[in-house]
Amino acid sequence: MKRLAAVAALLSLAAVTACSSATTPGTSSGGGGGGVYTTIDGLRAGIDANAPINPFNPKGNAFRGYNSMWLGWTKNHLTDPNQFYPGIAESWEIAPDQSSITLRLQPANKWSDGRPVTAEDVKVSIGLAYTQGGTAYALDPAVSGTASDVEVIDERTIKITQSAENPSVTFVRGVMETVIVPAHVWGSLLPADFWDKLKTARGDGAEAEAARTEITGLAEKVIAFAPAEDVSAGPFTLERVNPGEALLVKNRHFHNAANVAPDQVKLLHYAGNEQIWNYLIAGRLDNAPFTAVPAEVMKRIVRTPGNGVVKGYSPVGNALAFNQSKKPYDNVHVRRALAYLIDREQVTKVASPEGGIASVTTSGMHQKAAAEWLGDAFTTLEPYKADPAKAEEELKAAGMKKEGGKWAMPDGSPWKMSIHVPAPFSDWLAGAKSVASQLGDAGIDAEVVTTADYPLYLEELAAGKYDTGFWLVALGPAPYNIYQRLYGTPNGWQLFGGKLKHVAPGKEGNWMGGPETVEVDGEKVNPGELAVKLNSAPEAEQKEIIGTLAKAANQDLPVIQMWDYVNTQFVNTSRFTGFPQAESDALRLTSGVWIQLGMIKKK
């Protein structure tokens, strides 16, 4: 009897803990080869069984490329941010001046409940995006690169026009990265007069302000919305999710279902890189997106049968950033001296041997993008190769004093350089230790200071509490985004309603504290103004501006670039083949996109 009670209790537990389950009428096996494709979601750590099936929710169980769809999928191009693979849109026409984009939707695409995907779905999705304010949708008309008009041409065609007030080259990308959700599930979140309200909101005056408040007020409702079941226009729909895994099954209504190889996709939960390493060593993952891996672990991963590594361009770099409102980092000679003292090859070898390559120099850009944008001019930049003699010259030029083999401040007081890093970032920590060690050998008393976690690190960095710290740079591919890291808010330039202003160091997030103007080739330039121009300038002008900004960054060194990241992905060809090759422009996209494009084949 007791045993029976125990079994009954266990089964009750099973029922109680049975996790959220979504019934999926439009799902089926067959076609494309079958099998279970196992991976992780590299866009965010962990699976949250409490989260809704909502792509607007940061933890929502809507997985990009699988059951969450964009209009198009951005290619990983060195210089052009406006190249895409088809998504919900089959094709698109961009006006020569990028003032509008007309999208033609996939003709045979249906939601997983069998209803067709129409231009009305796109329009409703855009309405919802306005409440969130991301990508190309902002209520403030003065914000650059935003949509001002959405016109449904026919059931399969939609035209989106860019606001003429403040156009941007990022508009097209913003539109293509619109998440598309079914109007028949989400439409009720928008009030009937939404589009009239939107028109009013994009105007001026008190009425516009009231309309903006009303639309923004919908944001929380949208982000928290929890549909009862997953209705997806992607290759998969969510079947169920538990705290450790999510299971997606094939959507037979997907337009390219015949070429979708796996019947099911299993996304595994992870809380840290070490769990991904274990999955890889066990051969469980068909693909793992970029994961920092120490050399020893890498050896174990590649020993697993079927495992392989694919590398490609990653528009991200790592740098040692200076707070120029703190002495002696306000002196360019000190910054240059440090650049000459740091052997970046050595730092990279220690910090990120598999996921990084030492930066050729500091230009603000990833070396590959810099070579493409600057051409031969890239080679004329000062490389800051390790050279202790030059470093000594620079330190002397800064007035620094060397006593008893140790460098001191010009007034003879001790110079202690603190390099800050967030403790959980193992590659940054290893890099910072290597830098401190090298500087120590050169007579500079350097220490590494860790901060408990990234949110705290960012807060203290923005508050100007650190002298120097590691910082991500070169975040492309859009040149505007790239130079915002050096000459944007962190360095005092703020863009409000299309107007640029420069705030004093230590105020409103200006922790880099660089000067408002610098001299480049004998000419005084405002780097923040130039960086903002990148948002709207045509390509030829962009090249010119990038040339100036790269020179400014190279001569003034607001940061010293350490290493450029390499998109190191892991694939296992034991069960599936057809993964993107090295340097493929699809490498930064999720496995879900590779699968929906028909690249992945069952072995």
Added chain:
Amino acid sequence: MALIGVRARPGAIAVARRLAGHLARGLAMILVVTSVNFVIIRNIPGDPIAARYEKLVEQGMSPDQAERATAVLYGFLPKGSLWEQYADYMGGLLTLDLGQSLSTPGAEVTGMLAAAATWTVIPVLAGTLLSFLLGVTMGVYAAIRRSGRLGDVLAISGSLLHGVPQYVLALLLGAIFTTLWPILPGSGTADIMIEPGLSVEYAGSLIQHATLPVLTYALASYGGWILAMKSSVVTVLGDDFILAAELRGLTRGIIFRYVARNAILPLFTILALSLGLLFGGAIFIERIFTYPGLGLLLLDSITGRDYALMGGAFLLITVAIVIANIVADMLYTVIDPRVRSGEESA
């Protein structure tokens, strides 16, 4: 019968009075700890929204777009002055409304805690009870056979296990049973391929996934129990009543029962407190086995500066410990006649 009734009445009243006192003190304690937690949590430095912004920029979004996209999250941050927030929070507590999560915007904290509690309470309870039963039994043997080899082996095993931190044990067990001899799953709660429900297959999967966390909990606390029990038994063995029992010629079995009953009393208090502490989850174990209990939830809430979730988790832990204290005290009254008679005579 009448005599018994007369005798039981003052005892019941004393117990009720004692319980009422405990409850009043417990409520006051919860109120104080919750208020202190509230202030501490609101003052934890760190900007979770900046971290989200950085993530979006890293993924290719422009800084202005990322700024707009993260602005909505501010709606999930507590509003008003600290006093207003405090009043809102305490008001919410009365209706068990702990607010909405920031890291999973829109999700009710109460629901998240309830979901996570399942994955903590059952495995930790199983592990703790398993180790208690084993530890207590072995502790008695270790004390009785303390001059023999068995006693030495048991005592040494207890000391060794007691000295090994939980996370080291978890890593060791994980390495052995998921890598060297991969017979158990190293993460998660159940195989996602199995339909959740009332099936033997699903129950089997739950048990399989819970094995390593439970084993770690059990081994990690086993050493403590065996050592505490051994020490307690050795003390009791020296008591006069044991000598008297031996002189009276009582059998070894009866003497064993005498010893065990008396020696186990102090351990019940520790057990009750351990059960209260289990609501804190075992952060390391849950992290290592990706077991989504309260410990992992608490860790995530701190990392994400999810104030509402942190507050809820701390509240749950506080309430559990206060209740455990009350239960331990009341249990003592029930199982130790000396305490009971002391109350009655008072």
